[in-house]
Structures are given as structure tokens and as C-alpha cells.
Amino acid sequence: MRAISAGGDSWNPLVGEEGWPPNVIPSNEPTLGPASLGAEVAFFFIAGAAVVILALPWAIRSIINSRNWMPLIVMIGGLICSLEEAMLDVLGHLHWAPNLAPAYTNFGVTVPALIPLCYVAFLGLMSYFCYFVIRNGAKREHYFMLLAMGGILDAVMETIGINLGVYKYYGTQPFEFLNFPYWWAFINGASFVAVGQILAWGVPRLKGRQKWFLLMAPSYGMAGTYFTVGWIHLIAHNSSLPTWARWVAAALMMVEACFFMALLHYIGGRKADEPALAWTLPRMFAYVLVPGRKRDELWATMEREGGITIDREQKVRELAGV
Numbered sequence: 001m002r003a004i005s006a007g008g009d010s011w012n013p014l015v016g017e018e019g020w021p022p023n024v025i026p027s028n029e030p031t032l033g034p035a036s037l038g039a040e041v042a043f044f045f046i047a048g049a050a051v052v053i054l055a056l057p058w059a060i061r062s063i064i065n066s067r068n069w070m071p072l073i074v075m076i077g078g079l080i081c082s083l084e085e086a087m088l089d090v091l092g093h094l095h096w097a098p099n100l101a102p103a104y105t106n107f108g109v110t111v112p113a114l115i116p117l118c119y120v121a122f123l124g125l126m127s128y129f130c131y132f133v134i135r136n137g138a139k140r141e142h143y144f145m146l147l148a149m150g151g152i153l154d155a156v157m158e159t160i161g162i163n164l165g166v167y168k169y170y171g172t173q174p175f176e177f178l179n180f181p182y183w184w185a186f187i188n189g190a191s192f193v194a195v196g197q198i199l200a201w202g203v204p205r206l207k208g209r210q211k212w213f214l215l216m217a218p219s220y221g222m223a224g225t226y227f228t229v230g231w232i233h234l235i236a237h238n239s240s241l242p243t244w245a246r247w248v249a250a251a252l253m254m255v256e257a258c259f260f261m262a263l264l265h266y267i268g269g270r271k272a273d274e275p276a277l278a279w280t281l282p283r284m285f286a287y288v289l290v291p292g293r294k295r296d297e298l299w300a301t302m303e304r305e306g307g308i309t310i311d312r313e314q315k316v317r318e319l320a321g322v
Contacts, residue, residue, distance in 0.1 A: 016281055021238035023171050027095060027109045031170040035097035039164040044114040046160055048121030071128055071168060073215055074195075078124025081218035082116040085109075088226065091234050092184065096167045115165075118157075122188070123195060123218035126150055128289060130196025135203070136310060137276040138269050143193060143261040145281045150189030155180055170241050174233075174250035183250045186257040187230045195221030197264045229256050278305035307311075 013208035016022065025031060052075070059071035086106040089096075130146045138146075159180045161167060168315070173181035198217040206213060236249035270276045279302060287298060303309055 022240045023093060023238060024090060024168060025093075025095070027089075027207075030095045030098045030266040032095055032097055032165060032168040034099040035165045039166055040097075040100055040112075040114065042159045043164055043166045044117070047157055048118035049114070050119045051121040051125060051167055055121075059165055070131075070199065070210060070214070071125075073211060074128045074131075074199065074218065075120050075124040077215045078120040078122070078127070079116050079216040081123045081222055082111075082119035084219065084222060085111045085119070087113050091226075091238060092169070093171050093173070093237065094167055094169055097165060100166070100218045112166075119218070122150075122192060123153065123222055125197035126153065126192045127199065127218060127221065129284075130193050131199035131203070132196075133279065133284070134196050134200040134268060137274070137308070138265070139261060139272060139274075139276050140265040140269060142276070142279050143265045143269060144258070145198070145279060145284055146193045147186070147189045147257065147261050148281055149284050150192040151182075151185035154188045155182065158184065161309065172246060174247045175254075181250075183233055183254055187226060187233075190229055190257040190260050191222040191225040192226045193261060194266060197221075197268055200268055225260070229253060229260050275308035276306050276309070277302040277308060292318045 006283060020026065021222070037125060055075070056073070059075060062068040083106070086104070086109040088094075089111070090107045096110070096112055102110045103113040104111055119283045126149075130150070133146060151219065159178050162169070162179045169176070169179070169181050169184075171312035175182040181279050195218050197216060198221050202214050202217065203211065230253060233246070233250045236246045239246075241249075247305075277299075283298060283302065287295060290298065
């Protein structure tokens with residue numbers, strides 16, 4: 001590292017040593033040991049592979065039955081978005097176990113092969129669910145529910161991986177519980193909703209092959225969220241600011257994620273006095289977990305309580321953008 005001379009810049013607390021950011025430990029000096037093969041395989045499925053395997057036949061049926069290419073498009077888009085992982089590992093201070101099967105190396109980080117399908121599951125399929133809720137009419141509270149749903153799923157998945165020894169967040173990590181820093185849940189959850197909002201704007205406007213432009217929606221939504229919402233903490237996280245200031249920055253970023261939900265609602269949500277499906281957070285989880293008949297019953301309940309009726313065939317056509 002090259003130190004700035006004690007000359008004209010010595011008065012400026014924002015100027016320090018050049019080189020690696022002061023809190024970054026290079027990936028070739030991992031702060032955790034090797035992971036077991038069982039832990040790697042288990043987390044591969046927990047992090048997304050199992051969901052993707054189950055979802056792929058649904059995506060294919062959507063094309064055959066209703067000409068809805070969007071599930072497949074967002075799944076491929078999530079795969080492309082996984083190329084952002086190495087950059088985020090550096091900015092967020094994450095080390096992978098040194099013996100994991102590799103996918104690619106960038107930013108001096110070797111990203112393991114278990115990550116791409118994780119992105120397909122979260123930036124693809126979770127974002128598609130956000131789109132589904134928004135396109136069918138989401139009020140402001142529903143945007144916050146989607147933020148919470150994404151954050152909870154992210155926290156559960158990551159807490160398992162961290163405590164299996166597959167990876168580790170090193171150094172000062174504000175709002176950490178069971179080794180998972182919860183500022184990540186806010187920024188990741190906000191990313192999923194942002195992608196859903198991009199899809200909700202683009203699907204009805206893009207026709208035919210134009211919908212393939214939305215292949216980049218996961219990448220745009222995630223990168224856009226990280227560098228418009230997350231910058232508050234990421235800059236402090238990689239600076240020489242004292243620890244208390246980094247905690248304050250993380251708290252401000254989490255608040256900003258909530259303001260971001262209000263902004264997305266203002267852009268594409270339903271007003272408080274308009275009818276909408278009566279979603280609750282438990283119902284969001286239930287909708288993606290229960291089988292078809294139970295799901296139909298849940299949908300009918302939400303229609304009745306929300307004072308709205310959505311034609312099923314029209315719903316399918318709108319989600320397909322045809």
C-alpha cells in the first residue's frame with residue numbers, strides 16, 4: 001500500500017492509504033478453513049438448486065400452455081446476474097471456503113459453482129413472484145411484505161450456509177445474528193422487489209421477441225439497488241471510518257431500503273383506497289408452498305377480502321404479456 005504524504009492532504013480525514021480498501025482481506029488469505037463435501041452438496045441444494053429443479057418443468061409448461069416465456073427468461077437472467085457475485089464479495093467482505101468447486105474468478109475472488117443456481121432461485125424466481133404480486137395490484141404494504149419475504153428467505157438460506165462453514169462474512173459486520181449480517185437481508189430483499197418492478201413495467205409494454213430484453217432485468221435490478229440504496233453502507237464499509245460510523249451507515253442503508261419500497265410503490269403500485277388482493281406475509285409464503293387446490297382457495301379468500309375479482313384467464317394472459 002502507498003501512503004499519502006503528510007503534505008497538503010493531511011488535513012482531510014477522507015484521504016488515507018492507497019491500495020486495497022482498508023477493511024478488505026484478499027481471497028487468497030481466507031478467514032475460514034475448508035468445507036466438508038457434505039456441507040458443500042447440502043448448501044448447493046439449499047441455496048437454490050432444489051428450487052430450480054422443481055421450477056424448470058413449470059417454466060416449460062408456462063411456454064407450452066400459455067405462451068408465457070417470462071419464467072424461463074427471468075431464470076436465465078438470474079444466471080447471468082450471478083456474474084455480479086465476485087464484486088459483491090469484495091465490497092461486502094465475504095470469503096468462501098478455499099476448497100469449493102469453482103465457477104469463475106473475477107475481482108480476485110473465485111466464486112463457487114453452487115452460486116449460479118442460487119441467483120436463478122432468488123434473482124429469477126423470487127423476483128418473478130414479486131412481479132406476480134405487483135402485476136395483480138400491490139398496495140404499499142404489499143411492497144414491504146415482499147421486502148420482508150425476500151429478506152427472510154435470504155437470511156434463512158445464508159445462515160445455514162455460513163454455519164455449515166461454506167462461507168463467512170469477515171471483519172466488522174453490523175446487525176449480525178447467528179453469524180449473518182442482517183443489512184444484507186435488506187439490500188437483497190430490496191433487489192428482488194426492484195427486479196419485480198422492472199418486469200411489471202416491461203412485460204405489458206414489450207411484445208413478442210422484445211420480451212427478451214428483460215433478460216437483463218435481474219442484473220439491472222440488483223446492481224441498481226446495490227448502488228442506489230446500498231452505497232450508503234458499502235462506501236463506509238470499505239473506508240477508514242470508525243466502527244460506530246459504519247454501524248450508523250448500515251442503519252441508514254436499511255432505512256433507505258424501506259424508502260425505496262415506498263418509491264417503487266409510487267411508481268407502479270395500487271393506491272390505498274383501490275381494491276386489491278388481501279395479501280399478508282404468511283399468505284405470500286403459503287401461496288408458493290401449498291398445492292394447486294389449496295392455492296386456488298387462498299386466491300378466492302384474498303379476492304373476497306380485498307373486494308376484487310380477477311379473471312383467471314385474463315390473469316394468465318397479463319402475466320404472459322399477450
